[in-house]
Amino acid sequence: MSVKSVVYKKFKDISKDEHISPGTALCAGCGGLLALRLAYKVLGKNVVIVNAAGCFTLLSVYPYSPFSSSWMYTAMACAPAGAQGIRDALDILIKKGKLKSEENLKVVVLTGDGTANDIGLQSTSAAIYRGLDFYYFCYDNEAYSNTGFQMSSATPYGSRTSTSLPGEINPQGTAQKKKDLFEIWRAHKPPYLATVSPSDPVDLSNKFEKASKFKGPKLFIALSPCPPGWSFDSTNSVNIARLAVQTGIWPLKEAVYGEVKHTVIPKFKPVEEYLGTQNRYAHLFNPVKQVDVINNIKKDVEQYWKRYLEV
Amino acid sequence: MVKEMLTGNYAAAWGARLSEVDYVPAFPITPQTEIIETLSQWINDGEMNAKFTNMDSEHSMITAAGTASATGARVFAATSSQGLLYGYEMLYNVTGWRVPLVLVNVSRGLSAPITLEPDHNDVLSARDSGFIQIHAETCQEVLDTILMAYRIAEDERVLLPVLINMDGFYLSFTRESVEIPDKDAVSRFLPEYNPKHAFFKASNPMSQGVAVLGGSVYSYFKYQVHLASLNALTVHNEVAVDFKRIFGRSYSAIEAFRMDDADYVIIMSNSFAVKGKSAVNKFREMGLKVGLLRLRLIRPFPYKELRRLLSGKRAVAVIDQNISPGAGGILFNYITTALYHEPDRPEAILSFIGGLGGKDISHTEFNHIVGEMGKSIEIGVVPETQLLYTKGDLEQINNLLNIAGKTSEGVERLRN
Numbered sequence: 001m002s003v004k005s006v007v008y009k010k011f012k013d014i015s016k017d018e019h020i021s022p023g024t025a026l027c028a029g030c031g032g033l034l035a036l037r038l039a040y041k042v043l044g045k046n047v048v049i050v051n052a053a054g055c056f057t058l059l060s061v062y063p064y065s066p067f068s069s070s071w072m073y074t075a076m077a078c079a080p081a082g083a084q085g086i087r088d089a090l091d092i093l094i095k096k097g098k099l100k101s102e103e104n105l106k107v108v109v110l111t112g113d114g115t116a117n118d119i120g121l122q123s124t125s126a127a128i129y130r131g132l133d134f135y136y137f138c139y140d141n142e143a144y145s146n147t148g149f150q151m152s153s154a155t156p157y158g159s160r161t162s163t164s165l166p167g168e169i170n171p172q173g174t175a176q177k178k179k180d181l182f183e184i185w186r187a188h189k190p191p192y193l194a195t196v197s198p199s200d201p202v203d204l205s206n207k208f209e210k211a212s213k214f215k216g217p218k219l220f221i222a223l224s225p226c227p228p229g230w231s232f233d234s235t236n237s238v239n240i241a242r243l244a245v246q247t248g249i250w251p252l253k254e255a256v257y258g259e260v261k262h263t264v265i266p267k268f269k270p271v272e273e274y275l276g277t278q279n280r281y282a283h284l285f286n287p288v289k290q291v292d293v294i295n296n297i298k299k300d301v302e303q304y305w306k307r308y309l310e311v
Numbered sequence: 312m313v314k315e316m317l318t319g320n321y322a323a324a325w326g327a328r329l330s331e332v333d334y335v336p337a338f339p340i341t342p343q344t345e346i347i348e349t350l351s352q353w354i355n356d357g358e359m360n361a362k363f364t365n366m367d368s369e370h371s372m373i374t375a376a377g378t379a380s381a382t383g384a385r386v387f388a389a390t391s392s393q394g395l396l397y398g399y400e401m402l403y404n405v406t407g408w409r410v411p412l413v414l415v416n417v418s419r420g421l422s423a424p425i426t427l428e429p430d431h432n433d434v435l436s437a438r439d440s441g442f443i444q445i446h447a448e449t450c451q452e453v454l455d456t457i458l459m460a461y462r463i464a465e466d467e468r469v470l471l472p473v474l475i476n477m478d479g480f481y482l483s484f485t486r487e488s489v490e491i492p493d494k495d496a497v498s499r500f501l502p503e504y505n506p507k508h509a510f511f512k513a514s515n516p517m518s519q520g521v522a523v524l525g526g527s528v529y530s531y532f533k534y535q536v537h538l539a540s541l542n543a544l545t546v547h548n549e550v551a552v553d554f555k556r557i558f559g560r561s562y563s564a565i566e567a568f569r570m571d572d573a574d575y576v577i578i579m580s581n582s583f584a585v586k587g588k589s590a591v592n593k594f595r596e597m598g599l600k601v602g603l604l605r606l607r608l609i610r611p612f613p614y615k616e617l618r619r620l621l622s623g624k625r626a627v628a629v630i631d632q633n634i635s636p637g638a639g640g641i642l643f644n645y646i647t648t649a650l651y652h653e654p655d656r657p658e659a660i661l662s663f664i665g666g667l668g669g670k671d672i673s674h675t676e677f678n679h680i681v682g683e684m685g686k687s688i689e690i691g692v693v694p695e696t697q698l699l700y701t702k703g704d705l706e707q708i709n710n711l712l713n714i715a716g717k718t719s720e721g722v723e724r725l726r727n
Contacts, residue, residue, distance in 0.1 A: 046513040050378070057522050065518040070511050072381060073520035075404055078374040084364060085336065085375030086511060089382035092333045092362040099383070103512035123374075126367030 008205040015041040021066045025058040029234025031241050032056070032139025032224030034198040036110070039137060039220070042208035045069050048086055048105045052079035052120055054112035055146040056139065070105065077119045079109045080127035083134045106135065113140040113154035116221070117179050128188040128217045135211065136219040141226035142178070149229035153179040156249075157300070158293045159280045161229075166283040172293040173283060177300070181221060186255050190217040194254035194263075197223040199242035203252055203263050210254070223250045231279030243274040248301045251308075262308060271298050312496075317489040319482030320345035322450040323389060323415050323475075325489075326457025328359050329497045330413075333384035333504075335363045336375040340394040341427060342479035343417040347389060369398035373405060373414070380410035380472075381519050383510035385461065388412065391479060392419035392433045399436070405472050406441030406536055408520050410509060411464030412472045413457060414442070418581070419479040420668035428669025429478040431581065431633040435609075435641050441536045442474040443543050444610040446580045448566075450487040453477045455560060458492070461501055462550045468542040470508060476609075480669060481582040492558055500557045540611045547608055564608035564616050569595060573602025574625040575684045576657070577677070578646060580606040583632060583666050590677035601681055606642065614649040621650060626659040626684035630699075632666040639696035640664055659687035665699035675701055 019040040026033050047069040053076035060071045074082035087107050093099035116138040143161045144150040150163040156178045164174040191214035196204040211218035225241050227234040244250035252264040275281040284290045323346045337347040354363040366372040369390050376388045418429040447453045460473035523529050555561045579587045584605040594601040631640025643662040650656040665672045676699045687693045
């Protein structure tokens with residue numbers, strides 16, 4: 001299925017409308033918030049966000065909301081089920097004539113990676129399976145950041161979290177490899193699925209634009225550099241996100257009904273350039289350089305891209 | 312108006328149908344399944360204009376029920392036992408959202424050991440969630456209570472969800488003669504749901520279920536749930552008056568059976584109250600002044616009504632069809648709380664546990680209970696909580712062991 005996708009060619013094509021006002025309770029330099037702000041410019045204001053417990057829950061704290069649209073906090077495991085209830089209710093109320101069709105809303109699930117990969121995976125799988133017409137926006141800061149940066153199954157190999165600290169037994173820190181949520185979601189063959197990064201706003205905007213043409217599950221994983229968790233200066237978020245893309249660590253891609261296409265082919269800068277920007281990887285370089293661990297990370301990136309570039 | 316032989320489950324489905332619910336999210340569990348099967352079929356056949364969605368768990372089901380209600384739909388759902396506990400987290404959430412949905416629980420003993428027949432540990436575990444809670448005795452009452460529940464839940468003085476309990480098997484799979492009210496009569500009783508407090512629409516953005524920071528704000532909202540629940544005492548009685556006027560059947564917060572001149576009172580709930588009433592009739596034939604109270608409205612708890620009904624009685628026996636291991640019966644505590652400051656309170660209030668996992672409560676046991684009430688007054692000593700278990704019950708265990716070739720003798724041998 002071919003869908004005309006490129007409507008944004010350069011940064012200036014992106015709407016100047018804002019749907020999230022500044023001054024929220026989130027951390028300065030939150031990469032996920034920037035990605036959400038960009039996504040909102042395409043989604044528009046007729047949106048209801050269905051949130052699960054996480055950093056972004058603090059966006060809407062009584063009696064304030066930074067959104068020009070609606071919000072529903074559910075619980076940690078069940079935001080997609082909450083989205084189902086809202087979508088079903090809007091549909092039946094419109095069908096019964098109790099709600100005018102111009103009152104309709106886009107339903108957007110907003111969760112972190114812990115919810116998306118761990119506790120909320122069942123309800124997400126079920127919502128995709130049911131063909132629920134919704135967006136899923138996962139801000140992936142690669143740990144349970146809101147609770148103090150504990151390991152999630154999206155935490156990358158070799159990084160430090162507060163529950164996978166480097167030590168005598170595990171000098172590399174996190175021993176497991178990041179769960180491949182993109183592939184788990186892709187196995188459900190949703191109409192649209194993409195990764196995005198706040199460093200690539202044109203790519204992000206085009207993906208949300210393209211997704212809007214599909215009815216059914218539209219799923220996004222947004223790289224979310226996390227200044228306190230990844231331990232870097234909050235002015236560097238976008239640079240770090242860009243390095244994640246340019247080293248090949250964060251592939252920018254999409255899948256339409258399961259067909260994968262990479263939207264950016266990286267320059268393949270050395271992974272050390274990315275790892276060196278964040279103290280969560282500091283133990284790989286000091287006091288001794290853990291060459292094996294760094295090589296494992298390199299090898300994973302190479303193998304990933306080898307598979308796709310050959311196709 | 313039609314009279315039909317309906318199971319409790321079918322009566323529940325009729326309750327949802329007559330309430331013209333917009334939405335039914337569902338997940339199956341025995342003994343509730345017939346409710347959702349029936350609704351699924353009616354919606355699929357176009358006999359009900361509603362949306363039915365098969366969910367992936369009770370946690371998801373209660374979430375979807377809650378958010379659909381927060382969107383402005385009238386919502387019905389049903390579960391049982393393990394399912395209620397699996398969705399437990401969301402019970403507290405949906406009461407906090409102040410969404411007037413109706414949830415039926417078909418009670419079933421909790422695992423382990425896993426079983427199918429009823430007791431009330433499942434539904435009573437939700438007693439502190441903020442749900443209004445009503446327990447039904449008959450299939451007719453199941454249907455009627457669903458109609459009443461939407462009126463109570465949607466009343467602006469309440470705006471809380473309602474949990475209705477019926478006993479698994481004893482009601483869920485038992486046919487009784489049930490009057491199915493006319494649609495017109497129902498629409499006179501229950502108007503269309505038109506939410507003013509919680510809805511989602513493009514022209515009027517709203518934030519719901521938002522976080523709060525600090526105890527003052529949290530308490531502000533939790534106290535409102537409590538006060539709203541207390542309002543439901545009045546609202547229930549008003550709704551019951553309307554219900555009687557339109558349908559002719561009368562429901563009170565507590566049902567009083569042969570209480571007028573009773574000295575001894577048995578307190579029960581749900582379908583086993585039928586066994587209790589039958590026992591009371593036998594005691595009356597013997598000239599014993601025994602009456603029965605059936606607790607129907609569990610939340611809010613009708614303390615005042617209970618005090619009025621028990622004032623001046625000689626002895627009370629509470630039969631809890633639930634157990635709080637290490638403490639005793641759950642409802643017993645609310646009865647004693649109600650009576651503590653009553654100057655003319657009964658001399659003895661006894662606690663019994665019975666009917667767990669659907670175990671019968673036989674006339675022998677009722678005899679024992681009434682005997683214990685008399686004895687307590689006579690000697691002035693009230694016994695600790697008693698666990699009802701007959702020789703016949705023990706024989707059943709021995710029979711099972713015998714069939715399996717593990718006689719109690721054999722068990723002893725294994726032990727040695």
